[in-house]
Amino acid sequence: MLFPESWLRTYVNPDLDTEELAHSLTMAGLEVEETETVAPPFSGVVVARIAQVQPHPNADRLRVCSVDDGSGTPLQIVCGAPNAAEGLVVPLARVGAQLPGGMKIGPVKMRGVESAGMLCSARELGLSQDHxxxxELDADAPVGEDLRAYLDLDDTVFTxxxxxxxxxxxxxxxVAREVAALTGAPMKTLAFEPVAPTIEDRLAVKVEAPDLCGRFAGRVIRGVNARAETPAWMKRQLExxxxxxxxxxxxxxxxxMLELGRPTHVFDIRRIQGGLTVRWAREGERLELLSGQVVDLQPDVGVIAAGDVVESMAGIMGGEATAVTLDTTDIYLEGAFWWPEAIMGRARRYKFxxxxxxxxxxxxxxxxxxxxLEYMTRLIVDICGGEVxxxxxxxIALPERKPVRMRLDRCRRVLGLALERAEVEDIFTRLSLPFTVENDVFIVEPPSYRFDLVIEEDLIEEVARIYGFERIPDLPPRARAHMRALPETLRGPHELRVRMAALDYQEVINFSFVEEAWERDYAGNDNPIRLLNPIASQLAVMxxxxIGGLVANIAYNMRHRQSRVRVFELGRVFMRNADVRDGDLSVAGVEQPTRLAAAAWGPALEEQWGEPVRQVDFYDVKSDLVDLLGTNAARMRCVPAVHPALHPGRSARIEIDGKPAGWLGELHPRWVQKAELGQAPVVFEIDVAAISEGAMPALESLSRQPVVIRxxxxxxxxxxxxxxLLDTLTRTVASDANLNIVREIRLFDVWRDKSAANEEKSLAFRFRLQNPEATLDDDAVDACMVALLQALKIHHGARQRA
Structure with a gap:
C-alpha cells in the first residue's frame, strides 16, 4: 500500500520525523518497506509565467519567451517545447539551478540568442516520464514561489x-488510527457537511443472498457533470x-477507498434497466468487466444484476455495460458490506x-x-454538482462480533512482562477497543473494522505491539532440562539417514504433491487425494x-550428464483410509505413514581400474537393504510379487515378520522407456515403522576351538x-540339539546346465561348524552334514551334486 506522509498527517500529526514514524509503524507490525521523496533533489526551480512568445530568428522549432519569475525583471529564455504559450504557468530553472542528474543551469546562447534559464518538463524534474x-501548473500558482514548496515535492511516499x-x-x-495509538497524538475526525436530499428518486434494490451481502446502501444523484476537472489536490494524492x-x-x-478504506461503485443509472438484484451468479452467465475481460461466471460468484442482465461482480469489479463515461449525467452510488468468505479467491480464479x-x-x-457514502456524496456534489x-x-445480516477474553496473568506469561492492569487498560483505550474487566480478565468488544481480533492471543499481540516489541527485555527462557534416555532398540529418522549415507546414497527432498500420472503409473492409484488449490497444475495430487519422485531425480541427473545416481528419500505418503480418525497428528480418512525409499542407477561401483564396469542389479540393492536393516535383516523376507512400478519378473514384496512392509525391484521397462533412462534403476520402498525397532545385540564369548568348514x-x-532351502536348514538346526554346532549357512554358488533339458539348478552352501567347548571330530561333522542333506531331500526332493 502506498500513501504520502502529508496525507497521513492531515489525520494525525505526531511529533516524529519521517524516519521515526516509519520505524514506529514497522515495529508495530505495519512494515514500512520503503520510503522515498516525491521528487528527486533539485534546487533553484520556481513558478514562472510566460508573458510573451516570439519566433526564434534562426531556428524554426525554437521560440524566444519573455518569462516573469517574480523578480520584477523579465527573463529571456529560448524554449523548444511545443506547448509554450503566452499566459502559461510553468516551472523555471533559474541560472545556477541544480537539476536531477547533476545538470547545472547557466546562461547560454542558442542559435545566437541569449537564454537566461530553462523552462522545464516533468521529466526534466524527475516527476514523471512525460517530456x-x-x-503546466495552475493558472493561479504564485509566481516566484519555490516549486518544491508549491507542489510539496519534499513529501515522502510510504510503502x-x-x-x-x-x-x-x-x-x-x-493507518492514522495505528499512529494515534502508538504515539498518543490526537486523531482528527473527518469533518464535512452532509448533502441534504433535493430529489425523491430512488433505485429499487433487492438482496436475495444474505450470505453474500450483509449490508447494501446507495443513492441516486442526477445532473452530475462527469467532465468536471478533478481537483489538483485530489490528483496529487491519488498519484x-x-x-x-x-x-x-x-x-x-x-x-x-484510499482515504477511508471503503470500496464503492458508481453506476450510470440510465444504462440500468429496472432495479438491481444482489444474488449468486447462474450457470452460463457472462460479464464484460471494466478491464475489458469477459468472464464466465460460476454459481459461487456474487453478482449485481438488473433483471436478467449481470451488471457487476459483487465486491470485485464493475461491468462495462453500466460504467460511467464522460457523458454520464445520472448516477447510482453504491456501497456495501460483502462477506469476506464470499469474495475470497474469486478474483484470483479469473487471474486478476x-x-x-x-x-x-x-x-x-x-x-x-x-x-x-455521505462523504463521497459531498465530494461528488462539490466537484461535479448534481441533485441528490x-x-x-x-x-440484512451483519457479522456477530463475539467478545474476546484475555487473562492478565496469561498475557504476562506469554510476553514475559510484569504488566500492570492500568497499563493494559491504557493500551486498549488508545486502540479504541471497548472493554470491561472482571477479576483481571479483560473482555473486549472487537470494533466493526477489526476482523483480526478473535482469540485471546490476538489481544496479547495487540498489547505487545502498542507496549513496544523493543521494550520487551531480551531474556533467554530458563527451564530445567530433563534428559531422557532413548531406547537402544529404536532407530530414528536421523540414524536411518546416516546409514543410507554410509551406503553411498544421497538424500533428496521432493514435493509431497505430484503429477496424477505418477500415482497411476508408479502406485496403481486411480483415486489419489486431490489438492483443492494446487500451486501448479501438474502438482495436483498427494x-x-x-518412487515417482526418485525416478524424476534420476532422469534430471541423467539429463545433466550424470552416469551414476544413488538417491534416497525419507518422507510421508498420503493414502485414503476410512478407519483413520481426526487427532492431533491425523486427519480423518487420510493415512500418512512415513516411508524410506531409495533408487540406484548406473554402474554398481564408481569407475576404477580394479573392477570391470557392471550395472547395478536387484541383488546389489537388496544387499544395501540388508545392511540398512542390520539385526532386523533376519526378520526380512523377499517374496516374488507384482507391483505397478516394477519389472514383473524382477520384483519382490518385502515382508517383516511375515507382514508386508514394502517393495524391492527393477523399474518396469515401460516406465524406463518413458523416462528415457536407457537402463532400469533398482528401487526399494519400505515402511519406516516396520524397521524402526531393532533387536538388542546379543553378546557371546569368543571360542578358542577351531572352525570346520564344509x-x-x-x-x-x-x-x-x-x-x-534356507528356512528348512534353519528349522532343522533349531530342532536338533546335535546340530547346534552349525554357526553359519551361506549360499556361494548357483549353477544351471544350459545345455541340458532338465529343469534343475544346483545350489552350493557353505557351512561353518564349531563347538565352543571342544574340538570337533570327523564323525560329528559328518553326522551333521548327513542330517542336513536328509532334511533337504525330504522337504524339497534335493539330491547331492557329485
Missing part, C-alpha cells in the same frame, strides 16, 4: 507491506498513492485482482457504510509412493527358492 511539453489480517490498515484512516487520474467520478471513488476484492476478502468496516436523492440503507551342493527343481 511532450512543459509541465507499507501489510500482513493479510490487517485489512483495517488498507486506508489512510486505518502519490499509486493511482492514475481517470475522470472526476472514478477519481472520487478511488480517493474515498482488484483493489476492491483485495479489501473485501480481508474484511471491510460494516458499520460506517452510510457515513462513508435520499440514502437507502438495507441491513503422493502415495516415493560345502554341500544339491540339485533342486527350478521352482524351489533359496529362501525355502
Amino acid at each position: 511532450a511539453g512543459l509541465l 507499507l507491506k501489510l500482513t493479510p489480517n490487517r485489512a483495517d490498515c488498507l486506508s489512510i484512516r486505518g 502519490r498513492a499509486g493511482q492514475r487520474s481517470i475522470s472526476a467520478l472514478v477519481d472520487i471513488s478511488n480517493y474515498v 485482482s482488484s483493489e476492491a476484492s483485495h479489501r473485501f476478502e480481508r474484511g471491510v468496516d460494516f458499520a460506517n457504510v452510510p457515513e462513508d 436523492g435520499p440514502l437507502d440503507d438495507q441491513v 503422493r502415495s509412493s516415493l 560345502d554341500l551342493a544339491v540339485w533342486v527343481d527350478n521352482a524351489v527358492s533359496y529362501q525355502d
Whole structure:
C-alpha cells in the first residue's frame, strides 16, 4: 500500500520525523518497506509565467519567451517545447539551478540568442516520464514561489507491506488510527457537511443472498457533470498513492477507498434497466468487466444484476455495460458490506485482482457504510454538482462480533512482562477497543473494522505491539532440562539417514504433491487425494509412493550428464483410509505413514581400474537393504510379487515378520522407456515403522576351538527358492540339539546346465561348524552334514551334486 506522509498527517500529526514514524509503524507490525521523496533533489526551480512568445530568428522549432519569475525583471529564455504559450504557468530553472542528474543551469546562447534559464518538463524534474511539453501548473500558482514548496515535492511516499489480517490498515484512516495509538497524538475526525436530499428518486434494490451481502446502501444523484476537472489536490494524492487520474467520478471513488478504506461503485443509472438484484451468479452467465475481460461466471460468484442482465461482480469489479463515461449525467452510488468468505479467491480464479476484492476478502468496516457514502456524496456534489436523492440503507445480516477474553496473568506469561492492569487498560483505550474487566480478565468488544481480533492471543499481540516489541527485555527462557534416555532398540529418522549415507546414497527432498500420472503409473492409484488449490497444475495430487519422485531425480541427473545416481528419500505418503480418525497428528480418512525409499542407477561401483564396469542389479540393492536393516535383516523376507512400478519378473514384496512392509525391484521397462533412462534403476520402498525397532545385540564369548568348514551342493527343481532351502536348514538346526554346532549357512554358488533339458539348478552352501567347548571330530561333522542333506531331500526332493 502506498500513501504520502502529508496525507497521513492531515489525520494525525505526531511529533516524529519521517524516519521515526516509519520505524514506529514497522515495529508495530505495519512494515514500512520503503520510503522515498516525491521528487528527486533539485534546487533553484520556481513558478514562472510566460508573458510573451516570439519566433526564434534562426531556428524554426525554437521560440524566444519573455518569462516573469517574480523578480520584477523579465527573463529571456529560448524554449523548444511545443506547448509554450503566452499566459502559461510553468516551472523555471533559474541560472545556477541544480537539476536531477547533476545538470547545472547557466546562461547560454542558442542559435545566437541569449537564454537566461530553462523552462522545464516533468521529466526534466524527475516527476514523471512525460517530456511532450512543459509541465503546466495552475493558472493561479504564485509566481516566484519555490516549486518544491508549491507542489510539496519534499513529501515522502510510504510503502507499507501489510500482513493479510490487517485489512483495517488498507486506508489512510486505518493507518492514522495505528499512529494515534502508538504515539498518543490526537486523531482528527473527518469533518464535512452532509448533502441534504433535493430529489425523491430512488433505485429499487433487492438482496436475495444474505450470505453474500450483509449490508447494501446507495443513492441516486442526477445532473452530475462527469467532465468536471478533478481537483489538483485530489490528483496529487491519488498519484502519490499509486493511482492514475481517470475522470472526476472514478477519481472520487478511488480517493474515498484510499482515504477511508471503503470500496464503492458508481453506476450510470440510465444504462440500468429496472432495479438491481444482489444474488449468486447462474450457470452460463457472462460479464464484460471494466478491464475489458469477459468472464464466465460460476454459481459461487456474487453478482449485481438488473433483471436478467449481470451488471457487476459483487465486491470485485464493475461491468462495462453500466460504467460511467464522460457523458454520464445520472448516477447510482453504491456501497456495501460483502462477506469476506464470499469474495475470497474469486478474483484470483479469473487471474486478476482488484483493489476492491483485495479489501473485501480481508474484511471491510460494516458499520460506517452510510457515513462513508455521505462523504463521497459531498465530494461528488462539490466537484461535479448534481441533485441528490435520499440514502437507502438495507441491513440484512451483519457479522456477530463475539467478545474476546484475555487473562492478565496469561498475557504476562506469554510476553514475559510484569504488566500492570492500568497499563493494559491504557493500551486498549488508545486502540479504541471497548472493554470491561472482571477479576483481571479483560473482555473486549472487537470494533466493526477489526476482523483480526478473535482469540485471546490476538489481544496479547495487540498489547505487545502498542507496549513496544523493543521494550520487551531480551531474556533467554530458563527451564530445567530433563534428559531422557532413548531406547537402544529404536532407530530414528536421523540414524536411518546416516546409514543410507554410509551406503553411498544421497538424500533428496521432493514435493509431497505430484503429477496424477505418477500415482497411476508408479502406485496403481486411480483415486489419489486431490489438492483443492494446487500451486501448479501438474502438482495436483498427494503422493502415495516415493518412487515417482526418485525416478524424476534420476532422469534430471541423467539429463545433466550424470552416469551414476544413488538417491534416497525419507518422507510421508498420503493414502485414503476410512478407519483413520481426526487427532492431533491425523486427519480423518487420510493415512500418512512415513516411508524410506531409495533408487540406484548406473554402474554398481564408481569407475576404477580394479573392477570391470557392471550395472547395478536387484541383488546389489537388496544387499544395501540388508545392511540398512542390520539385526532386523533376519526378520526380512523377499517374496516374488507384482507391483505397478516394477519389472514383473524382477520384483519382490518385502515382508517383516511375515507382514508386508514394502517393495524391492527393477523399474518396469515401460516406465524406463518413458523416462528415457536407457537402463532400469533398482528401487526399494519400505515402511519406516516396520524397521524402526531393532533387536538388542546379543553378546557371546569368543571360542578358542577351531572352525570346520564344509560345502554341500544339491540339485533342486527350478521352482524351489533359496529362501525355502534356507528356512528348512534353519528349522532343522533349531530342532536338533546335535546340530547346534552349525554357526553359519551361506549360499556361494548357483549353477544351471544350459545345455541340458532338465529343469534343475544346483545350489552350493557353505557351512561353518564349531563347538565352543571342544574340538570337533570327523564323525560329528559328518553326522551333521548327513542330517542336513536328509532334511533337504525330504522337504524339497534335493539330491547331492557329485
